[in-house]
Amino acid sequence: QSALTQTPSASGSPGQSVTISCTGTSSDVGGYNYVSWYQQHPGKAPKLMIYEVTKRPSGVPDRFAGSKSGNTASLTVSGLQAEDEADYYCTSYAGGGSVVFGGGTKLTVL
Amino acid sequence: EVQLVESGGGLIQPGGSLRLSCAASGFSFSDNDVSWVRQAPGKGLEWVSAIYRGGRTYNGDSVKGRFTISRDNSRSMVFLQMNSLRAEDTAVYYCARGPGLRGIFDYWGQGTLVTVSS
Numbered sequence: 111q112s113a114l115t116q117t118p119s120a121s122g123s124p125g126q127s128v129t130i131s132c133t134g135t136s137s138d139v140g141g142y143n144y145v146s147w148y149q150q151h152p153g154k155a156p157k158l159m160i161y162e163v164t165k166r167p168s169g170v171p172d173r174f175a176g177s178k179s180g181n182t183a184s185l186t187v188s189g190l191q192a193e194d195e196a197d198y199y200c201t202s203y204a205g206g207g208s209v210v211f212g213g214g215t216k217l218t219v220l
Numbered sequence: 221e222v223q224l225v226e227s228g229g230g231l232i233q234p235g236g237s238l239r240l241s242c243a244a245s246g247f248s249f250s251d252n253d254v255s256w257v258r259q260a261p262g263k264g265l266e267w268v269s270a271i272y273r274g275g276r277t278y279n280g281d282s283v284k285g286r287f288t289i290s291r292d293n294s295r296s297m298v299f300l301q302m303n304s305l306r307a308e309d310t311a312v313y314y315c316a317r318g319p320g321l322r323g324i325f326d327y328w329g330q331g332t333l334v335t336v337s338s
Contacts, residue, residue: 144323148265155314155328156257156265162322199265203323207253207272214264 114139114200114212121218127188130215132200133181138210140181144203147176147185150214151196159198160185187217195219222246222327224254224315229332232305240300240332242315247327249296253320256289256300258311259331266311269300270319283309305336 115133122128132139132147139145147160158167160176163183173188183202187194200212228240242254255270255278269289270278277289288301298315312333318325 142323146324148325150265155330156316156325157328158324158326161324161326167326197264201323201325203319207270207276207319208278209267209319209323209325211265211267 114202114210116198116200116212116215118213119216119218121220122187122190123220124190124192126190127186128190128217129184129186130198130200130217132183132185132202132212134183134202134210135181138202138204139178139183141205142203143178145176145178145183146201147174148199148201149196150199156199190219192219222317224317224327224329226313226315226329226332229313229334231335231337233338234306234336236305236336237301237303238305238334240302240313240315240334242298242300242329244296244298244315244317247317250293252317254291254298255316255318255325256298257314257316257325257328258309258334259314260308260311263311268313271298302334305334307336310334310336 148156150156163178175186223245225243253272256268271289286304291298312331314331315329316325317327
């Protein structure tokens with residue numbers, strides 16, 4: 111399986127909104143509503159932020175929202191805060207118990 | 221509280237072997253899939269191996285034939301036997317619960333560093 115495509119970097123000022131995209135194919139992102147997003151701060155383990163395209167685990171602020179259109183999934187962070195600065199990774203279920211990862215997006219809060 | 225604790229990392233010479241362990245607690249271990257995800261220095265996440273609740277395993281192309289994942293449900297532990305190690309295997313190795321039926325890795329350990337160098 112090929113990796114999902116994420117833009118390497120994104121940025122926004124505090125209080126603004128920023129959207130990160132994740133593009134796959136009809137065999138993964140487009141074929142299942144099983145896209146997840148993970149946040150990773152430097153030196154820390156990844157943290158699940160969004161699952162099943164739009165759902166947030168308990169404790170994740172509602173400033174984080176996921177969506178999908180066709181073969182592209184998106185993560186929107188609204189009301190940017192300094193602590194949102196991190197790397198973000200998308201994953202998608204790809205059938206047969208397999209998962210494909212995105213290359214990651216570094217989000218900078220200006 | 222769900223916890224995953226990795227151990228076994230360290231410095232190893234190219235061509236050597238290392239066995240990582242992941243001790244799980246706080247959930248019904250035998251009913252869950254468990255994976256190893258690694259991150260090379262300055263790089264992104266790579267799904268390395270998985271062992272599903274029924275015992276089926278997955279290994280990524282970069283480690284096929286060299287890495288073996290196994291589980292001991294009686295001890296709630298997962299192991300990653302890594303043979304013929306290469307410099308490019310240098311990474312932090314994370315143990316994560318998942319992927320399950322929805323491709324979700326919902327809990328992660330703190331990671332253990334493996335350095336392959338002479």
